[in-house]
Amino acid sequence: MKNGWRNSTFKVNFYSWLFLLPSLIFLTIFTFYPILKTIYQSFFQSMQGEHDSVFIGLDNYKYLMEDEVFWEVIKNNIWYALGTVPTSIILAMMMACFVNAKIRAKSWIRTFFFYPTVIPTIAIANIWLFIYTPGYGLINHILSWFGIGSVNFLGQSETVMAAMIVMIVWKQAGYFMIFYLAGLQNIPTNLYEVAKIEGTSAWNTFKTITFPLLMPTTLFVFIISLTNAFKLVDHIIVMTQGGPNNASNLLLYYIYQVAFRFWDKGLASALTVIMLMIMVIIAVIQFFSLDRKIHYS
């Protein structure tokens, strides 16, 4: 009897592992191994093209702590996150509520809100490069009607970050709107009918029903947009190269620069480890603080 029981658990376990094996192999090759290797490399001074790397302990990290550009990049990234995350979320929620209401031309407006998401990055960069062009760009053109002279939005440190933020909000709010639309569909219409019969005002209906019941969606969107904020690189490569004067340099772009412009593998690895830690912190926030309170049913 006992033997048989053991046998069958072994079998169950064996098959479970067998089914998991393919994904485990891929995870190991493309995720676990690179992470460990990166951490390992961050303790070495190894320039690309030189074969022997030298163990230097935490020197890469120490260097970063004193690196002005690194702190500039971190500061930029925090501003960038503060600029994009809440704005995208609020806009997405407003757009979804608007589109979800009984209005004419619903699907047109929905498409209109969503289409920035489906345009390829390079095309978006092009559109906004035109919008921001000094002299004859769209915004400067409009500004000229009011007698305001040409502004080079992407070319000066004071405006470049704001310009990037506006563009990214424009791009991702429509995408988040889709999640909010799904969230709204999940709220039973009966709840709104109760509010109607009981005479709850529109604003209170939003405050007491819609907003709290959208919290799971908001958490999801919050996490996505926060990680997005630390993952932006393509638009920077195309539009500003982190300039002027590192004013639009963000963490991932800095890693790219260090690794593939300065060819400093060790330092790039250390930066990557820091980036990984930021991601882990975000995941921990999701798991432990927010996740529990907001799932109702």
Place this chain on the structure above:
Amino acid sequence: MASLKFEDIEKNYDDLTVVKDLNLEINDEEFIVFVGPSGCGKSTTLRIIAGLEEISKGNLYIGDKSVNQVEPKDRNVSMVFQNYALFPHLNVYDNIAFGLRARKVPEKEIKELVTNAAGILGIKNLLARKPKELSGGQQQRVALGRSIVRKPEVFLMDEPLSNLDANLKVQMRSEITKLHKELKTTTIYVTHDQIEAMTMADRIVIMKDGVIQQVGTPKEVYNYPNNVFVGKFIGQPAMNFINGILKEDAFIFGEYMLPLPIQQIDFLRNYIGQELILGIRPEDIHYEGDYSLQKSSLNIKVDKVELLGSEAYAYMNVAGEEIISRINPRLDIKSQQNLNFYFDLEWAHFFNPKSKNRLRKTELKNVVNQ
């Protein structure tokens, strides 16, 4: 508390007519049950009263006031939904207080009212819980609490018991009835379950395809169904219907002939020679009849017997139609036996096979207001 009046109400969705020619008066303090098969327009009618659906045609009055143009919140009604529609993120207290808060009642008063309502419904100990921590029956009580706490003029309930298990249903049925006796608020209750209708209603409104088939007390609609549909819908098992032809003093179907009692002969004088439908309740087809019914007995083969405990049903086939007789459950009757059944035709009804309406002494009598 208020009376209600429906005047020629019609509801269309595009070209689909969902409710038609709705004329009805509901008295103050009355407990009215709308019953009918799924999709017949009961919920729509209820939502019309709440103001959640606009009327396509006609007038609705609550009290003396036409409410066609009145917002749901100003109709002073409250509604209990089939799925309870509790707010999942609010606890029981806040759920019950929801309507009071919307009406800006002071918190102190809210506390008193909520505690009071929770007391009536026996959920005082649950006030801090979230809906998902409650059983179906408890959630139902919370929904009722939210609805009674505001003391509206009309309660609307849309299949409030259909998600509960059988025992709880019976219990909640009597609790809702008790609640109505206490509060005396005009109640309009929707269900597809004829037992709920029979046990709870002051008057039943039977609907089919958006049209009222009959309005009456449970006794009236059970004993005098307006038409075949009502006879089939009210009563479990349904009334038996047998197609046949009327002769001078007997009803003929298949190889069978049922002699009619004197008063039926008299009543049916004008229909001699016509095809009719005989409607007779299972309890009026006896196996152990009294001797006076002797002459209206038929020898029929029993197909199967269904024992329910306190009662039993014998299923038989006559002239191509299945009929059911309620028999004494203690009898030892085997299927495929040939037995004598006594038809008590005094309570039988006859229906026009075309219109399916019950034959009446004066055909002019209004179908709805009997």
